[in-house]
Each structure stands twice: as C-alpha cells, then as structure tokens.
Amino acid sequence: MKTIDAIIEDVLANEGGYVNDPRDAGGETNYGITIATARANGYSGPMRDLPRATAFDIYRRRYVVAPGYAAIAGMSMPVAAELVDTGVNMGPPVASRFLQRVLNACNDRAGSPDLVVDGMAGRATLAALGAFLARRGGEGERVLLAALNGLQAARYIELCEARPANRAFAYGWLRTRVAA
CATH class of the missing domain: 1.20.141.10 (Chitosanase, subunit A, domain 1)
Structure with missing residues (x-):
C-alpha cells in the first residue's frame, strides 16, 4: 500500500x-x-x-x-493520492470541490443532504466520503477516481481554452495526471 x-x-x-x-x-x-x-x-x-x-x-x-488529505488517506490512499496530485497542479480548493461535486452527484440516499461545495475537505466531506466508500466499496472507489480524473481533464481543457499558451502543457498534463 x-x-x-x-x-x-x-x-x-x-x-x-x-x-x-x-x-x-x-x-x-x-x-x-x-x-x-x-x-x-x-x-x-x-x-x-x-x-x-x-x-x-x-x-x-x-x-x-x-487541505485535510491526510485524513482522507486513512479512508482511501488512492483517493488521497488523486486529490494531492490535483491539488498540486490546480490548488487544493479545486481538488476538494471536485471531490464534493462527485460525492453530491452520487448522493442517492433519500433525505441525505448534499455537501456545500466550498473547496474544504472538512468533517462533512470526510463523513460523506466515508459513507460513500462504506456503501460502494472498492467499485465505488474506482468510480470516484474515474470521475475525479474526468473533472481534472475537463479543467485542463478549460484552462487551454481560456489561455492558449497553456496548450504547450496540455498533453503533458493529460498524459501524466489523467491518463497515467
């Protein structure tokens, strides 16, 4: 591990x-x-x-x-690794918002409130991640990682669209951070 x-x-x-x-x-x-x-x-x-x-x-x-990713590592080292890597390249608030958005999208429990997408991996985010992983297991972890990578890829493309000079880095970002 x-x-x-x-x-x-x-x-x-x-x-x-x-x-x-x-x-x-x-x-x-x-x-x-x-x-x-x-x-x-x-x-x-x-x-x-x-x-x-x-x-x-x-x-x-x-x-x-x-950003609280040490606590996430205790629940899922692969998710923590993805958040750290995304946080390094885009800032921890962006990585945390990605996690919160995916957890909200997968929140299919009746009456369970969605997370506030505030970019902070606090108690509520940790609790939601723990509940998601307990409910979905290893398959859920893989789906979560794929969704986080999808959001990361979309963000790289948006950065290139907003600032064409970023195109010099796009392939490398996608190769080492999304496709790896």
Whole structure:
C-alpha cells in the first residue's frame, strides 16, 4: 500500500526539476513549487537551488495536511493520492470541490443532504466520503477516481481554452495526471 511519503515522491517525480518557461503562468519553478509558493513558505534563495527536502516539506504541509488529505488517506490512499496530485497542479480548493461535486452527484440516499461545495475537505466531506466508500466499496472507489480524473481533464481543457499558451502543457498534463 502506498504511503503519504510515496504520494509526495510521485508528485516530485512528475514535476521534475528547475523550469523557467515564459509560457508558464506560474513562472519560475523547481520540483513543481512556484516561486510564489516557495516565498510564501519561507524559502528565499534562488529557485534553481531549492532543496528537494524543502519542496517535500512544502508538499506535505500545503498539499496533504492543510487541505485535510491526510485524513482522507486513512479512508482511501488512492483517493488521497488523486486529490494531492490535483491539488498540486490546480490548488487544493479545486481538488476538494471536485471531490464534493462527485460525492453530491452520487448522493442517492433519500433525505441525505448534499455537501456545500466550498473547496474544504472538512468533517462533512470526510463523513460523506466515508459513507460513500462504506456503501460502494472498492467499485465505488474506482468510480470516484474515474470521475475525479474526468473533472481534472475537463479543467485542463478549460484552462487551454481560456489561455492558449497553456496548450504547450496540455498533453503533458493529460498524459501524466489523467491518463497515467
């Protein structure tokens, strides 16, 4: 079974090293960490020299613990891995909204309220995910992952439609994050 550390290692492998592509709205990055994120997390050195351990720590704090995905890992490591990966590339609120939307769409229990789609994986979202997984089991987990990937793919296409410079990255996003 995968661990949170293994999830972060996968993200680091997908993101690669130092990049400063003028077409990338995120600007200068290293290990997928943008300069803005690095600065917001206390790193002040050159991005080219960002230590891997610092990137790993940022991923753990900002993309696993802060959005509540560590708790989700206790219920479903594959779902947590998908949310972390989506959160890294689109922001944790987007990943959490995707989860909430899918859980609402699959909420076929009479009288059970839908989640507020607020982008926060709080108690209600965790309870809804737990109930969904208990009711649907492994098949439900696979369906949930497919739906999350579908929303992620649609978002990449929307990003390319809104900003044609993103087309330079579309195939890579779809290949490594949706089709993998």
